[in-house]
Amino acid sequence: ISRGFRGRRVEPDQRARVPAGQYVTQDFPVLSAGPTPHVPLTDWTFSMRVGNTALGKWTWVEFQDLPHTRVTVDIHCVTKWSKLDTVWEGVTIDALLVTAGLSAPPTAYVMAHCDGGYSTNLPTPDLVGGRAMIATRFADTPLAAAHGGPARLLVPHLYFWKSAKWVRSLEFTTTERPGFWEG
Numbered sequence: 001i002s003r004g005f006r007g008r009r010v011e012p013d014q015r016a017r018v019p020a021g022q023y024v025t026q027d028f029p030v031l032s033a034g035p036t037p038h039v040p041l042t043d044w045t046f047s048m049r050v051g052n053t054a055l056g057k058w059t060w061v062e063f064q065d066l067p068h069t070r071v072t073v074d075i076h077c078v079t080k081w082s083k084l085d086t087v088w089e090g091v092t093i094d095a096l097l098v099t100a101g102l103s104a105p106p107t108a109y110v111m112a113h114c115d116g117g118y119s120t121n122l123p124t125p126d127l128v129g130g131r132a133m134i135a136t137r138f139a140d141t142p143l144a145a146a147h148g149g150p151a152r153l154l155v156p157h158l159y160f161w162k163s164a165k166w167v168r169s170l171e172f173t174t175t176e177r178p179g180f181w182e183g
Contacts, residue, residue: 017074022082029081030146033180037115037166038145046134046151047169048100050107055172056100060150066091066099069133073156075163088154090135093127093170104128107172111179112153115166120179122162124172126155134167 018024047057058066070089076082097105105124112120126132135154136143143149148165155162161181 017084018082019076022076022080025081025083028083028147029077029079031077031079032116032146032165033118034116036145039115039150039166041150044150045168048096048172049169050172055102055106056096063091063134063136063151067095068136069095069130071133071154071156073154075156075160077160086156087139088133088135089137089140090133090151090154092130092133094130096134096170097128105172107174109173109176111171111173111177112164112167113169113171114164115168118164118166118180120153120162120164121176121182122155122158123176126158126162131155131157 041060044060045057046063048055068089069092070087072085072087074082074084075086097103105128108124110122110124110127112122132153132155134151136149136151138144138147143152148163148167151167153162153164153167
């Protein structure tokens with residue numbers, strides 16, 4: 001068997017945490033579908049809506065006043081890298097729903113909209129129950145622009161392309177629509 005045919009070696013103690021075909025990286029690769037946007041925090045907002053009905057909208061300062069959660073999770077990219085024990089901080093989707101006065105998501109699907117025109121679609125069960133957040137910090141520092149800062153969607157149980165960089169809004173929808181990569 002020629003070199004590279006089997007992929008990179010995964011340490012025995014990490015095999016249960018790393019999907020088949022993935023390799024563990026110590027760095028944090030930067031992959032983007034376009035140029036990195038740079039939005040001044042004074043101009044940044046995040047919103048949630050159903051169609052044209054606003055559920056909530058927050059400035060950067062208001063967003064920082066929401067309850068924040070810290071998680072340590074493994075992340076996996078469809079380009080085959082995995083990064084273990086990453087530390088994130090942000091506002092869970094559950095906390096955003098509560099702040100908007102909702103006890104549950106209003107629809108079955110969500111479209112995340114981001115600076116630069118990127119979007120990704122998700123079923124709402126993938127976002128609630130502590131499974132997802134709008135992350136603003138990585139490894140105890142503000143999230144770098146190259147990694148989606150000032151805020152990105154973090155859905156660690158799904159491959160990382162669903163953890164959309166530069167997220168600005170969540171649109172709750174009754175039907176599943178194609179996001180950037182599906183389109």
